[in-house]
Amino acid sequence: MLREARPEEADDLAELFLASRRDALPYLPELHSDEETHQWMRDVVLATCRVWVVTEEARLIGFLALAGDQVEHLYVLPGFQGRGVGGRLLAAAMAASQDHLSLYTFQPNTQARAFYERKGFRAVAFGDGSDNEEAVPDVLYEWVPGSR
DSSP states (O other), X not given: OEEEOOXXXXXXHXXXXXXXXXXXXXXXXXXXXXXXXXXXXXXXXXXXXXXXEEEETTEEEEEEEEETTEEEEEEEOXXXXXXXXXXXXXXXXXXXXXXXXXXXXXXXXXXXXXXXXXXXOEEEEEEOSTTSTTOOOEEEEEEOTTOO
């Protein structure tokens, strides 16, 4: 089921975020403690973003956080990738978009890059990592309705 997140789900969202990053992005440095991540999810992500979740049998298996026209986060629980969860979340953000979406992902994250490109996103800028706290090269993607 796809729906908007609830404030009381902050801890579950933080755990999903941590599990997904550790599984799919093992090359990223862990710059924050799990406790800091839980607080950030509650006080920043849920407070400043529109957040959708996908659940299966009441378990959170994916989420997307949208701030204006910027997809800030899209994570799917390990073992649930490739089952349409990310596509459903991205479709919700696209439907909510007025005229375009943008997002960053890490250049080494070839699985995410291929996913976004299949969904009609185009790479528009490449960074050397100096503008993100992980210091990992990134890529800015943009999507405009009708660009698929």
